[in-house]
Amino acid sequence: xxxxxxxxxxxxxxxxxxxxxxxxxxxxxxxxxxxxxxxxxxxxxxxxxxxxxxxxxxxxxxxxxxxxxxxxxxxxxxxxxxxxxxxxxxxxxxxxxxxxxxxxxxxxxxxxxxxxxxxxxxxxxxxxxxxxxxxxxxxxxxxxxxxxxxxxxxxxxxxxxxxxxxxxxxxxxxxxxxxxxxxxxxxxxxxxxxxxxxxxxxxxxxxxxxxxxxxxxxxxxxxxxxxxxxxxxxxxxxxxxxxxxxxxxxxxxxxxxx
Amino acid sequence: xxxxxxxxxxxxxxxxxxxxxxxxxxxxxxxxxxxxxxxxxxxxxxxxxxxxxxxxxxxxxxxxxxxxxxxxxxxxxxxxxxxxxxxxxxxxxxxxxxxxxxxxxxxxxxxxxxxxxxxxxxxxxxxxxxxxxxxxxxxxxxxxxxxxxxxxxxxxxxxxxxxxxxxxxxxxxxxxxxxxxxxxxxxxxxx
Numbered sequence: 001x002x003x004x005x006x007x008x009x010x011x012x013x014x015x016x017x018x019x020x021x022x023x024x025x026x027x028x029x030x031x032x033x034x035x036x037x038x039x040x041x042x043x044x045x046x047x048x049x050x051x052x053x054x055x056x057x058x059x060x061x062x063x064x065x066x067x068x069x070x071x072x073x074x075x076x077x078x079x080x081x082x083x084x085x086x087x088x089x090x091x092x093x094x095x096x097x098x099x100x101x102x103x104x105x106x107x108x109x110x111x112x113x114x115x116x117x118x119x120x121x122x123x124x125x126x127x128x129x130x131x132x133x134x135x136x137x138x139x140x141x142x143x144x145x146x147x148x149x150x151x152x153x154x155x156x157x158x159x160x161x162x163x164x165x166x167x168x169x170x171x172x173x174x175x176x177x178x179x180x181x182x183x184x185x186x187x188x189x190x191x192x193x194x195x196x197x198x199x200x201x202x203x204x205x206x207x208x209x210x211x212x213x214x215x216x217x218x219x220x221x222x223x224x225x226x227x228x229x230x231x232x233x234x235x236x237x238x239x240x241x242x243x244x245x246x247x248x249x250x251x252x253x254x255x256x257x258x
Numbered sequence: 259x260x261x262x263x264x265x266x267x268x269x270x271x272x273x274x275x276x277x278x279x280x281x282x283x284x285x286x287x288x289x290x291x292x293x294x295x296x297x298x299x300x301x302x303x304x305x306x307x308x309x310x311x312x313x314x315x316x317x318x319x320x321x322x323x324x325x326x327x328x329x330x331x332x333x334x335x336x337x338x339x340x341x342x343x344x345x346x347x348x349x350x351x352x353x354x355x356x357x358x359x360x361x362x363x364x365x366x367x368x369x370x371x372x373x374x375x376x377x378x379x380x381x382x383x384x385x386x387x388x389x390x391x392x393x394x395x396x397x398x399x400x401x402x403x404x405x406x407x408x409x410x411x412x413x414x415x416x417x418x419x420x421x422x423x424x425x426x427x428x429x430x431x432x433x434x435x436x437x438x439x440x441x442x443x444x445x446x447x448x449x
């Protein structure tokens with residue numbers, strides 16, 4: 001993990017977007033925990049902005065291009081969130097949905113995932129319990145140094161970074177996977193009510209495998225396990241009852257290719 | 259009733275979060291030229307600079323909460339976004355080829371008021387003066403990094419100097435720049 005002095009030494013270069021890629025992640029992790037460096041970075045960024053403040057006439061038609069590609073949602077209520085599997089849960093209550101600000105448009109459905117889900121429920125049930133037990137242990141370990149855990153994963157050779165996005169390609173979370181272990185790098189998923197949780201699924205073939213519960217408000221370094229399964233081709237996050245589900249029952253709020 | 263031109267940047271961003279395209283258009287009017295100008299300077303390609311400008315405004319539309327007014331002005335935030343994307347593009351192989359291509363297709367139609375033009379010109383003058391007061395080696399390192407999109411490691415290679423030396427020169431130069439700009443009365447880049 002990068003020290004305060006090392007990060008501080010690189011802040012000016014960071015403000016100029018002139019650090020190496022591997023250093024970028026380390027500095028960001030440090031900034032998340034160091035208000036002093038954040039303040040110094042803001043000052044450097046103001047200098048950079050002053051240096052880059054060379055206003056030019058805008059090309060004709062550029063605004064029209066931008067405006068024509070904005071998602072249509074100005075005055076319309078957001079459409080209801082698609083159901084992943086069932087129209088109603090077993091107790092008859094509606095499937096929980098995210099608030100308006102967080103969804104910003106229709107959300108994706110996992111598609112083929114739902115078809116196979118019921119058939120593999122029994123197998124997944126066992127996997128889910130084991131995975132969640134591991135998650136509890138790791139969450140306890142991770143409390144000591146979230147940024148350090150993430151940086152360690154990010155500096156592991158062969159690690160993979162997975163961006164999870166909404167249906168409209170808005171990035172909602174970023175995960176890192178290294179040596180069969182995964183961690184939340186960052187999350188913009190809005191906090192849920194206490195009776196719900198985000199649940200992470202790995203898509204293996206057509207099958208969603210539970211990789212663990214992320215909690216109602218996923219924090220940096222929240223861990224999950226992928227080692228006990230084949231490598232998933234895709235990660236998806238759904239909203240589930242607080243105890244989790246053996247098969248996805250809520251809508252997919254974010255997903256990304258591994 | 260308050261005119262859109264009188265609304266603060268922070269209020270505009272709040273409106274963008276409520277899906278106001280009018281607010282986004284006003285932010286584009288105020289800051290689009292700066293976003294585009296910086297991207298064009300780094301990329302040396304009007305076409306690519308247009309792509310970067312689009313990206314920056316799509317991102318503001320989709321993630322307005324990424325702008326934190328307590329950490330700086332909207333202009334500063336948007337310029338950082340523009341620079342980051344321009345540098346990403348310039349570091350890609352395709353872009354390096356495209357940089358050589360001259361693209362003259364450009365028509366000026368900015369709706370940009372005189373007061374802000376004067377302000378921008380004054381700032382550009384102060385920045386040029388401040389850069390001119392830096393020791394040559396600090397100015398060279400900063401210019402190679404910021405305007406040409408090189409990492410400090412690449413700058414060290416280009417200048418034939420140790421990485422640690424270049425890192426230190428960028429830091430000292432930026433601190434000196436800040437002091438000079440503050441002394442000149444520039445406290446931010448909020449237009």
